[in-house]
Amino acid sequence: MATIASLKKGQKAIIGEMNSNEIPLKLLEMGCLPGNQVELIQIAPFKDPLYLNINDTFLSIRKETARLINVELINDE
Template identity: 65%
Template sequence: MKVTVANLKRGQRGIIKDFSADMLPLKLLEMGCLPGNVVELVQTAPFKDPMYLNINGSHLAIRKETALLIEIELIS
């Protein structure tokens, strides 16, 4: 089963493995949303949209549809 950022629960972390580069906004790439970087779910709005993330110290909010494009490996 493919695990994405959208599967994270509050406080969970994962390492970015892959993403759909042609579908991911350039701004996310510029802010460190790259393979090998750690992503943590800080908070979600109602209905999990948007999601507030910490990616290597950069804090950003993304929509759930974008989070589904970012594949991760969970960190225990």
């Protein structure tokens, strides 16, 4: 199963199942919810944090948190 941490720069996906007890409440409040689209915009020079666009909300999250969020890749044509 893919996670946000496994996305490549510019890649888009749909957020899938996750354990909301392990995800910070602030991320959930900012739209990091199942069914929402996520795009990896940028990766910091030392590979952490990750800069994301989730439904037109820009945020950065630590890679360890990104590994907890499962995604389903979108095939852009």
